[in-house]
Every structure is written in structure tokens, then in C-alpha cells.
Amino acid sequence: MSGFSIFDKTSSLHSIYVTLMVNRIQMLYFVIILPVFLIYPYMIWVIILVGFLSQMSIFLLSKWFNSIYASKGYEGFAELLGERSVRVLAFIGLGLILLKITVITLGYVEITQHFIFPSLNTNWMILFILLICWYVGSLGMAPTIRFVVIAFLSTAWMVLLLVNFLFQPSNTIHDLFPLVPFDWTIESWKGVLFIFSALSGPEYLVLLAPWFNTRKKILKYMTIGNAFTIFEYLFLFIASLFFFGPHYLKEIRFPMMEVMRYMESPVFERIDMILISFYLINFVFAISIFILLFYGASRITLKKSKEQTTKSGFAFCCSIVFICLFINNELFWKEATNQNILLELEIWAGALTYILIPLFLFTSLKRKGRV
Amino acid sequence: MNHKHAKIIFIIFVNIIVLFGCSPIVEKNLVEEIAPVTFWSVQKGDEEKYRMSTLIPPLVKEKKRLLTVQVDLLKEGVKGFNLKYYRELKLGQLRMLLISEEIATEGISPLIDTILTDPDISKRIYLVIVKGDFDEYINSQLGVQQDLDYYLYRMFKHYDNQGKMTVVNLHEFMKALHSPSHSPVLPVFEANNENFQYLGTGIFKNDKLIETTNNLEEQIYQLLSNDHFLKYFTLRDLSFVLGHVKADIQLDINKAYSELMLTVQLDGRLDEIAREHDSLTRDELSRFELEIESYLEKQTADFLKKLQENKVDPLHFRNHTLRPFSKPLEEKEWSDKWEQMEVKVDYDLKLQPLKDIKN
Numbered sequence: 202m203s204g205f206s207i208f209d210k211t212s213s214l215h216s217i218y219v220t221l222m223v224n225r226i227q228m229l230y231f232v233i234i235l236p237v238f239l240i241y242p243y244m245i246w247v248i249i250l251v252g253f254l255s256q257m258s259i260f261l262l263s264k265w266f267n268s269i270y271a272s273k274g275y276e277g278f279a280e281l282l283g284e285r286s287v288r289v290l291a292f293i294g295l296g297l298i299l300l301k302i303t304v305i306t307l308g309y310v311e312i313t314q315h316f317i318f319p320s321l322n323t324n325w326m327i328l329f330i331l332l333i334c335w336y337v338g339s340l341g342m343a344p345t346i347r348f349v350v351i352a353f354l355s356t357a358w359m360v361l362l363l364v365n366f367l368f369q370p371s372n373t374i375h376d377l378f379p380l381v382p383f384d385w386t387i388e389s390w391k392g393v394l395f396i397f398s399a400l401s402g403p404e405y406l407v408l409l410a411p412w413f414n415t416r417k418k419i420l421k422y423m424t425i426g427n428a429f430t431i432f433e434y435l436f437l438f439i440a441s442l443f444f445f446g447p448h449y450l451k452e453i454r455f456p457m458m459e460v461m462r463y464m465e466s467p468v469f470e471r472i473d474m475i476l477i478s479f480y481l482i483n484f485v486f487a488i489s490i491f492i493l494l495f496y497g498a499s500r501i502t503l504k505k506s507k508e509q510t511t512k513s514g515f516a517f518c519c520s521i522v523f524i525c526l527f528i529n530n531e532l533f534w535k536e537a538t539n540q541n542i543l544l545e546l547e548i549w550a551g552a553l554t555y556i557l558i559p560l561f562l563f564t565s566l567k568r569k570g571r572v
Numbered sequence: 573m574n575h576k577h578a579k580i581i582f583i584i585f586v587n588i589i590v591l592f593g594c595s596p597i598v599e600k601n602l603v604e605e606i607a608p609v610t611f612w613s614v615q616k617g618d619e620e621k622y623r624m625s626t627l628i629p630p631l632v633k634e635k636k637r638l639l640t641v642q643v644d645l646l647k648e649g650v651k652g653f654n655l656k657y658y659r660e661l662k663l664g665q666l667r668m669l670l671i672s673e674e675i676a677t678e679g680i681s682p683l684i685d686t687i688l689t690d691p692d693i694s695k696r697i698y699l700v701i702v703k704g705d706f707d708e709y710i711n712s713q714l715g716v717q718q719d720l721d722y723y724l725y726r727m728f729k730h731y732d733n734q735g736k737m738t739v740v741n742l743h744e745f746m747k748a749l750h751s752p753s754h755s756p757v758l759p760v761f762e763a764n765n766e767n768f769q770y771l772g773t774g775i776f777k778n779d780k781l782i783e784t785t786n787n788l789e790e791q792i793y794q795l796l797s798n799d800h801f802l803k804y805f806t807l808r809d810l811s812f813v814l815g816h817v818k819a820d821i822q823l824d825i826n827k828a829y830s831e832l833m834l835t836v837q838l839d840g841r842l843d844e845i846a847r848e849h850d851s852l853t854r855d856e857l858s859r860f861e862l863e864i865e866s867y868l869e870k871q872t873a874d875f876l877k878k879l880q881e882n883k884v885d886p887l888h889f890r891n892h893t894l895r896p897f898s899k900p901l902e903e904k905e906w907s908d909k910w911e912q913m914e915v916k917v918d919y920d921l922k923l924q925p926l927k928d929i930k931n
Binding site for chain 2: 315319370375379451465
């Protein structure tokens with residue numbers, strides 16, 4: 202039996218995977234609560250503007266993908282930044298990845314508890330989700346990346362279900378008025394920050410660069426993914442504006458889920474249960490990727506990146522993640538969105554990493570090029 | 573340890589958890605042990621706050637009976653039903669909430685908020701205001717009509733979005749309640765021991781019922797809201813019935829918000845004339861048209877006047893003041909302006925006679 206190697210880089214995947222990954226990583230928990238933070242119709246323009254900002258980040262990221270360092274993975278980073286600083290960065294990354302996993306998992310678990318299993322102890326859900334992710338992750342990096350196709354196919358069509366909410370007889374175009382802001386408050390800035398944070402995620406793809414083959418047209422593929430996300434955001438937001446009206450929207454905790462709950466099907470009464478379950482596939486994909494990154498980052502931090510990956514090491518990482526989630530779930534996760542310290546942190550962390558990582562990589566590339 | 577062993581151990585592990593009562597799911601849903609109810613009727617209690625009743629068993633072929641509890645809290649009632657009945661009542665199939673008029677005039681927010689927060693209850697649940705004693709009606713019909721609750725639900729479903737009567741579900745009610753005009757509507761039914769009949773549209777101010785439309789107002793309301801269609805438009809005062817009336821509505825509010833101009837283009841058939849007249853000529857037809865127009869103009873203006881006096885806006889006229897690039901009126905400002913607004917109504921009627929007319 203050959204060694205257990207998670208980070209095997211023998212296969213090189215087509216760039217279409219980048220498109221799907223950019224899109225699915227941007228469509229996680231934040232999408233579900235997106236309308237709560239936006240509320241006002243003028244945020245339609247903000248989504249488009251922030252989408253362009255996100256495109257800037259993606260442009261900078263694509264510069265990294267085109268550089269000679271990208272395909273080398275860890276060695277590339279070490280060559281560019283020096284081994285010591287890579288270790289420091291990996292250590293910071295551990296915290297950020299853990300925070301991201303925490304927020305998306307606990308967010309999803311909260312939704313499941315609210316809509317499907319009201320009497321369930323949430324720690325069980327966390328355990329089950331992480332068991333699945335552990336299984337997916339232990340297959341290795343390349344299969345997990347390939348898993349994005351399944352995640353995409355099983356969740357992307359959900360948007361189509363909302364089409365008929367755009368054409369309800371009670372809808373009037375007046376629900377979208379006024380289209381320009383008249384008082385721009387701190388809340389509106391928060392909305393901007395939130396959208397940008399929701400769009401974050403693709404910056405982690407730089408760590409996966411060695412698994413992709415052609416890097417020439419990477420910008421095009423990433424742009425398609427990003428544009429599709431913006432389209433989905435706009436669509437979901439407009440549909441929820443029509444469905445709730447801007448004034449009622451403020452009162453709703455999970456607008457997307459409530460819309461799904463309202464759907465009617467002649468066969469199933471609770472169509473939302475099925476859709477929420479399908480959505481788990483997307484979450485499993487993202488969490489598996491992040492757990493693998495977590496494992497990789499902790500190996501770098503502990504100076505063990507040259508050694509063989511082990512099953513027990515990976516399982517140990519998973520259990521650390523589980524313990525962290527368990528503690529956060531018990532102590533810090535608050536159900537109200539505006540008082541949730543973890544969510545608040547993730548909004549800032551997501552936005553900051555999405556702007557700083559591309560900038561940092563781009564400037565270091567420039568400096569190296571000049572020297 | 574190979575793959576097969578890992579799988580077996582995993583299955584044993586899961587089974588241990590489930591079999592030894594550590595199952596993470598506490599609720600049981602065996603079909604034989606539950607009874608999904610289809611409606612709740614909430615009336616004012618004698619000593620307690622509410623008297624709740626529901627029909628059990630709702631779907632199985634057993635003798636049905638009405639279950640009633642007196643409670644102070646809505647969910648206490650749910651518990652009360654379970655204590656009285658051998659099967660557990662489940663709320664997943666709850667389709668109608670009938671609220672008595674007395675409660676509605678005092679405000680239905682406490683009731684609505686309770687059912688709103690329960691994820692088991694669909695947002696499509698129909699809300700109905702009942703005048704009179706609904707329990708009495710159900711009790712008298714138990715032996716006569718089977719599956720009455722189901723057919724009541726089908727009735728609401730049938731008329732949903734048809735413009736023949738007001739049918740409102742929880743979501744639509746909440747959306748209207750939170751909109752800046754705060755004037756939701758609900759259907760009002762009258763119940764006694766023989767009949768359960770539609771009375772009109774109950775107009776709410778915030779969560780309190782303030783007004784129920786009468787017969788003519790109801791028809792005008794249906795024409796102006798919903799999808800602008802009436803199958804029969806009975807004008808009892810003029811002894812006419814118009815059929816298949818379609819309305820095309822234009823609404824103009826001037827810049828200063830002091831004047832509202834409502835232009836209604838009506839197309840319909842003259843279905844019935846219950847007055848003495850000779851064979852219908854073109855002159856006579858246009859005379860009828862003028863007569864109906866001026867009558868409707870007056871009645872509509874009166875109806876709108878009444879809404880203005882009550883400061884309610886169930887027809888969402890406020891929406892027409894919204895522009896893409898101008899600041900919307902504040903709620904208070906709008907309600908003052910609306911109260912003072914001068915309303916002009918203009919009907920333009922085109923009648924189609926049922927038989928050929930002579931010149």
C-alpha cells in the first residue's frame with residue numbers, strides 16, 4: 202500500500218474548476234443572510250459596484266497565477282517571501298481559516314436547527330458535518346477539488362426556483378423604489394463591507410494553484426465565476442425585495458430560506474427541507490477544502506511540510522476543528538445576527554483578506570521582479 | 573485496518589447511538605400517533621383570553637368532533653389539545669387560522685407573531701376573520717358534511733388571487749402590515765349554525781380591524797385592487813348586473829400631494845336589467861352608461877373618503893408617490909397628506925348589450 206498522500210500533485214485540473222470554485226466559495230452562508238444586511242433597493246447598485254471591486258482583487262490574483270512561483274506551491278511562496286515569513290503567514294492563516302470554517306458551519310447548523318430539527322442538539326449536527334468533511338478531505342486534495350462539480354450541480358439550479366417570485370401578481374415595480382440613497386448611514390457602509398466579505402474566498406485559491414494546469418486564461422475563468430456570483434446576488438436580492446418589500450425584509454432572519462419555505466409543490470409539503478439538505482453539499486465541499494488548507498497550514502507552521510502526510514495528522518486536525526467549533530458553538534455563537542461577535546469578526550476578516558492577500562502578493566511579485 | 577472494517581465499525585457506532593436512546597432527535601412522528609390539524613379557530617374566551625377549537629381527527633376516517641380549550645396563550649392551547657386528545661396534534665398541515673371579530677378589533681399581533689415564529693407553520697396559512705360563532709357552525713355541520721375543513725381550505729385556495737373575494741395568507745398580511753401604509757386587509761366571514769358566508773373585506777389599521785366593506789364597497793375594492801376583474805358587478809340601487817367587468821385603472825397624484833385623480837376604464841356586459849324598459853336602443857344604452865358612471869363615481873368617492881377619514885390605505889396609493897430618484901414621503905407625512913387629499917374619480921364605462929340593439 203502506497204503512502205497516504207493528501208497533497209498529491211500528480212493530476213492537473215482544467216481551469217473550468219477555478220470558475221466553479223470561485224462561484225461556489227462565494228455562495229456560502231453569507232448569501233443566505235445577505236438581504237438582511239442590504240434591505241434597501243439602492244443596494245442593487247452597491248452589489249454591482251462591489252462586484253467590480255471584487256473583480257479588481259481577482260485581477261491581482263490572476264497575476265499571481267501567471268507568475269512562475271504559483272505552480273511550485275509551498276516552495277514558490279518560500280522562494281518569494283522567505284521561509285520564515287511563510288511560516289508566520291501560515292500561522293495567521295490558521296486562525297482565519299478556522300474562523301471561516303466556524304462561521305459557515307455554525308451558520309448552516311443554525312439554519313438546519315431552525316427549519317428541520319428544532320429539537321436537535323446542534324453539536325451532533327457539527328459532528329456529522331465534520332465527519333462527512335473528514336471523509337471527503339481524506340480522499341486527497343484533487344478529488345476534493347473535483348467535488349466542486351457535484352456541489353455546483355446540486356446547488357446552482359436553486360436560483361431558478363426563485364424566478365417565479367419575480368412575476369407574482371402582487372409585485373409592483375414600486376417595491377424597488379427609490380433607487381438612489383437619500384441618507385447614507387453607517388449601516389449602509391456595513392452593507393458594502395458585508396457584500397465584499399460575502400464575495401471573499403477566491404483568495405484562498407492561490408494556495409491551490411499547483412493543482413491547475415493552464416494558467417494563461419485563468420483571469421477569464423475567474424471572471425466568469427465572479428460575474429455569475431454577482432448575477433446570483435442581484436437576482437436573489439431583487440427577488441427577496443419583491444417578495445418581502447424593503448420594510449418587511451428588516452424583520453426576517455433567513456430571507457432565502459423563508460422564500461423557499463413559501464414555495465409550493467404538489468408532492469412535498471416542506472420543499473425547504475429538501476433544498477436546505479441539498480445546500481449541505483456546497484457547505485461540505487467548502488469546509489473540506491478549508492480543513493485541508495488548515496492541515497496544510499499547520500504542517501507549514503510546524504516545519505513539517507517536507508514530510509509525508511499521515512492519516513492521524515489529518516484526523517488530528519479535524520478533531521481540533523471539531524473542538525473549536527464545539528467551544529464556539531457553546532460559548533460565542535449568538536443566534537441574533539446583529540449581536541453575533543463571530544459573524545462580525547468574519548465579516549471584517551473576509552473583507553480584509555480579500556483585499557490584502559491579492560495586494561500583498563502583487564506587490565511582492567513587483568518587488569521581486571525589480572530586484 | 574482496511575476499508576471494510578472501518579465501514580462496519582462506523583455502522584455499529586451509529587447504531588449504538590441510535591438504539592441506546594441517545595438519538596439526537598427527540599420528537600416522534602409515527603403516523604398512528606399523530607394528527608395533523610388543518611385549522612384553528614380562535615375566539616374570545618369566557619374567563620380566559622382565548623377559546624380555541626379545532627376539528628379532529630382531520631384526515632382519517634373516524635368520527636369527527638370539535639375539540640375546544642380555554643386558554644390565555646395560543647401555544648398553551650396547542651398543549652391543551654394534546655392533553656385532551658389521545659394523538660399528538662401536529663401543526664405542519666395547519667392551513668387556516670380563523671380569528672373572531674372581537675379579537676380582531678382589539679389587535680391580532682400577539683396571535684400572528686406566535687404563529688409566525690413557528691417554522692412548522694407555513695407562511696401560506698390563510699387568515700380569516702369570523703363574525704359570529706364558528707364552533708356552532710362546525711358542530712351543526714359535523715353530521716351533514718364530511719371533510720368540511722378540507723373543502724373550506726379548497727375554497728380559499730380556489731379564490732386565491734382571483735379577485736372575486738379577498739383571500740390573504742400570513743405572508744401577504746405581514747407584508748402589508750409592515751409596508752409604510754400599515755393597512756392590511758383580511759376576509760370577513762359570518763358564521764351561524766346554518767351558514768358560513770363571505771361578508772366582505774375587513775380593513776385593518778396596524779393590527780386592528782376597523783372597518784368591513786359592505787356589498788358595493790366590496791365590489792369597488794375588488795375592482796381597484798387585486799387583478800381588476802369582477803365576474804358579476806351587481807348594482808342593486810340601479811337594478812343592474814354587469815358581467816365580466818374588466819377595469820383599467822389610472823392613478824395620478826399631483827406634485828404637491830393634494831389631489832388624487834382616479835380614472836377607471838370599465839368594460840363589461842350588461843347581464844341583467846331588472847327594471848321596466850322597452851327594447852334596448854343605443855340612446856337608452858348610453859343613458860344607462862351615464863347613469864352607472866355617475867353612480868359609481870359617487871360611491872367610489874364616498875368609499876375613498878371613508879378610507880381617508882380612517883387614515884388607512886389598503887389600496888396602496890402611497891406606492892404611486894414613489895419615484896426612482898426622489899425621496900419618499902415619511903410615513904407620518906403621507907398619512908397627513910392622504911387625509912387631506914382631494915379625490916376625484918372618473919369612470920368611463922363601455923357596455924356591451926346582451927342582445928342586438930335597435931337604433
